[in-house]
Amino acid sequence: MSHQIGDNVTIDGSFNFEDFVMDGPSSPPSFMQVFYSPPRRSNKFLKNRHPSLLQHFISSQSPSKDQAKSGQGEILLDVFFERFHGRTYYMLDKSTIRERLRHNDLPGFFSCAIFALAIRDTPLLGRWKSDNQQSYNLALRARAEIEVDDTSIDAIQALLLLVLAFSAEGDNESAYMLLARAIGAVLFRGLHREDKGNSSLTDGDRESRRRTFWTCYLLDRFFSCDSSRIPLINDEAIILRFPDLPAKSQDTNRELGLLPVELRRFVCQETSEASESRVALLIKITRILGLTTKYLASGGLDGDTEYPWSPQSKLSDIQQYLNKWISSAGKEFTTVESLIGRPDSMPLLMSKLIYHVIYCSIYRPFLPIELTELTNPGLYQPWRTKATFLCFSHANAITEIVEIANTNRSIHWPAFVSYCLCTAATVHMHGSYYYKDTKGVSEQFKVYEKSPELLSREMTQLESLTKVWHNVRQQIDTLRALKNAHHSLFHEICKMPMRYRPSFFLGDFFDRYSYLGGEDSWKLNFDALNQP
Numbered sequence: 001m002s003h004q005i006g007d008n009v010t011i012d013g014s015f016n017f018e019d020f021v022m023d024g025p026s027s028p029p030s031f032m033q034v035f036y037s038p039p040r041r042s043n044k045f046l047k048n049r050h051p052s053l054l055q056h057f058i059s060s061q062s063p064s065k066d067q068a069k070s071g072q073g074e075i076l077l078d079v080f081f082e083r084f085h086g087r088t089y090y091m092l093d094k095s096t097i098r099e100r101l102r103h104n105d106l107p108g109f110f111s112c113a114i115f116a117l118a119i120r121d122t123p124l125l126g127r128w129k130s131d132n133q134q135s136y137n138l139a140l141r142a143r144a145e146i147e148v149d150d151t152s153i154d155a156i157q158a159l160l161l162l163v164l165a166f167s168a169e170g171d172n173e174s175a176y177m178l179l180a181r182a183i184g185a186v187l188f189r190g191l192h193r194e195d196k197g198n199s200s201l202t203d204g205d206r207e208s209r210r211r212t213f214w215t216c217y218l219l220d221r222f223f224s225c226d227s228s229r230i231p232l233i234n235d236e237a238i239i240l241r242f243p244d245l246p247a248k249s250q251d252t253n254r255e256l257g258l259l260p261v262e263l264r265r266f267v268c269q270e271t272s273e274a275s276e277s278r279v280a281l282l283i284k285i286t287r288i289l290g291l292t293t294k295y296l297a298s299g300g301l302d303g304d305t306e307y308p309w310s311p312q313s314k315l316s317d318i319q320q321y322l323n324k325w326i327s328s329a330g331k332e333f334t335t336v337e338s339l340i341g342r343p344d345s346m347p348l349l350m351s352k353l354i355y356h357v358i359y360c361s362i363y364r365p366f367l368p369i370e371l372t373e374l375t376n377p378g379l380y381q382p383w384r385t386k387a388t389f390l391c392f393s394h395a396n397a398i399t400e401i402v403e404i405a406n407t408n409r410s411i412h413w414p415a416f417v418s419y420c421l422c423t424a425a426t427v428h429m430h431g432s433y434y435y436k437d438t439k440g441v442s443e444q445f446k447v448y449e450k451s452p453e454l455l456s457r458e459m460t461q462l463e464s465l466t467k468v469w470h471n472v473r474q475q476i477d478t479l480r481a482l483k484n485a486h487h488s489l490f491h492e493i494c495k496m497p498m499r500y501r502p503s504f505f506l507g508d509f510f511d512r513y514s515y516l517g518g519e520d521s522w523k524l525n526f527d528a529l530n531q532p
Contacts, residue, residue, distance in 0.1 A: 073101055073111070080118040083468075084164070087414045088350050090243060090279055091157055091215040093208065110154050112142035113161035120168060121412070121468045132169065132470055139165040143178070151185040153212060159185070160215055168415060170471040179219055183232050186216050193239045210243045214283055221290040222416050226361075228297050231290050242280035278344040281329050282351045285358075288321045292358050300365055302507055308366075309383040315362055322358060336401050340408045349405055353420045356394040356401075360423050363391035365509045367427065369493045371434040371448070392447045395427035399454045402461050415469040421458045422475050426509070428455040429486045485513045492516065 081094050097114075100106045116138035139162055146155050159182035167175035186192065191213040195201060201209075217233055224231045295303075295314050306313035326333075333352055339345045366387045368374055374385045398420050405411045431451025459479070465472045489512065 073115075074098065076115050076118040077101060079121060080114050083121045083412045084117050087346050087412055088218065088282070088416065089160075089164075089215045089414070090347075091160060091211045093204070096204070107145075107154055107158070109142040109145035110158045112138045112145065113158040113165065116142060116165040117161060117168075120165075135165060136169045136171075139169070143174075151188055153208060156182050156185050156189075156191075156212055156216075160212070160219065163219055164415070167471055168469050170474055172471070176223060179216075179223060180232060183216055183220060186213055187233075191216075191240075192233070192237055194241060207243060210241060213240060214243055214279070217283065218286055221286045221293070222419070224290065224293045224297075225419060226296075227293075230294060230297060235287060235290070242277050242283060278332075278347040278351075281325075281332070282347040282354075285325055285351045285354045288318065288325060289354055289358055291321065292318055292361055296361060296508070300362075300508065307380070308387075309380065318358070318362055322355065326355065336404045340405060341410065345405075345411070346414075349401065349411075350414070350416070353398060353401060353417065356398045357420050357423050359394040360391055360398070360427055363387040363394075364423075364427060365507070367391060367430045367509075369430070369433075369490055369512070371445075389445075389447060391427055392431060392451075395424040395431075396447065396450070396454060398424040399428075399458055399461075403457060406461070406464075412468075413465060415465070415471065418462055418465050418469065418472045418475055421462055422479060425455055425458045425462075425479055426482060428452075428458065429483055431455075433486075433490050482513070485516060488516055489513060 077098060081092075085092060085094070097106070101111070116135045119135045119138065120132055142158060143162055146158060159178050163175045163179045163182070166172075166178065191209050195206065195209065217238075220231050220233050223229070295318060301308055301315070304314050306316075308315045310316065329351070332348055333339070336349075336352075339348045339352075342348070366384050368384075368388065374381060374388065402413075402417065402421060405413075428451040431448040432455055434445075434448040434451065459476065462472055462476050462479075466476070492515075
């Protein structure tokens with residue numbers, strides 16, 4: 001026996017797809033149709049999949065039409081806003097999305113994209129269970145429903161949600177191509193510039209445009225880390241206010257086109273109003289992360305015309321940006337404990353982690369394989385000793401921040417925190433072979449002593465992230481391969497006389513492992529594995 005619960009949908013899960021296609025739905029697809037209607041085009045990934053999450057629920061209960069359309073949907077919506085929204089990305093408005101869901105005003109692909117993320121971390125509710133396989137099914141369905149030439153805000157936001165869903169499953173190729181598609185639509189619509197001529201836009205519409213663009217920007221920078229891919233969005237083209245600025249800054253009559261040239265990039269960057277926005281702090285430090293990625297992709301020290309200790313070097317420029325950022329935001333980071341439990345804790349925590357990751361990234365290529373290398377004569381050795389110390393200090397800070405934050409159950413990390421932990425782990429791999437040489441030396445070298453312990457804690461923290469972000473498993477496997485390669489490299493180098501040992505700090509950090517040779521040595525990096 002079956003009961004009708006929606007257009008062409010029955011409680012036993014059957015669906016008259018032929019009538020749905022020929023006649024078309026009389027209203028936007030309901031919550032149940034989102035789950036039961038097949039995608040418009042066939043997809044090889046949809047074969048032999050598990051039943052949907054709702055089928056498990058329906059097998060023992062018979063929800064009413066209202067429950068099916070709003071009850072389960074609102075539960076998943078609550079999960080999304082509690083555990084995913086605001087975890088670095090402030091893109092959707094909770095009240096607006098909830099109201100649109102209740103009135104069946106959300107496009108089917110938008111609902112699928114939201115539910116694809118929510119199901120990954122659905123707590124036990126009756127017979128409901130987290131189902132990563134069903135999440136992937138919904139992501140595939142949503143992708144199939146979005147028209148290639150659809151540049152609406154709904155389509156762009158759905159694409160960005162799908163970027164997170166596909167990357168969480170480890171499908172990095174699909175995630176990156178969807179991100180490129182979203183960025184193309186964003187630039188086509190001109191979301192990277194303030195819309196001054198369209199009087200029909202409400203304040204809410206303008207804020208939605210800003211949030212959508214800056215989410216694109218953050219994802220673009222995160223996906224470029226540790227790779228040869230340059231960011232797709234050019235900083236110089238951006239003339240847009242930060243999201244969530246104070247009201248007094250929103251009402252300013254200042255014309256964007258009349259701003260000084262140095263302020264055209266990241267409007268209000270130097271003003272006190274912008275510094276009050278926690279999301280603005282995150283965007284500004286992410287901009288420096290993008291500059292760091294370009295610097296490393298161009299060869300780092302090998303691609304610079306100056307020595308790294310020179311004030312005119314590109315590395316010194318990055319240091320100056322970091323010093324300026326931390327001086328403007330320092331009052332927010334007195335202690336990590338003070339950030340926990342605040343409504344804006346996640347953008348502040350991620351800003352702090354990115355700050356430390358940048359320092360690790362620019363100094364990591366100068367790490368010696370053996371600590372005794374720092375005792376060699378040379379004009380650059382004092383600078384290299386300081387760089388090594390700073391690299392470890394910031395790597396230690398990454399692990400401590402994540403560990404302290406994990407004591408609070410309200411913290412739900414975005415996937416990009418796994419990249420931060422992996423960066424710190426590559427530093428502590430080196431320190432694991434230093435700590436025996438630090439006994440009896442100055443206080444400065446004690447920063448290496450806890451490296452073995454911190455490396456173990458980082459692996460544990462990464463394992464905990466795999467419960468929601470399945471892609472982190474790839475990073476863990478890469479770290480284990482790097483650990484074995486570093487062990488072999490260390491013993492290979494130690495066999496050589498000091499004067500014949502190769503210098504690895506002139507190139508990319510991961511190039512040192514290609515010294516071992518082997519057909520898989522080029523895979524020992526996090527290119528295409530880092531996640532937003």
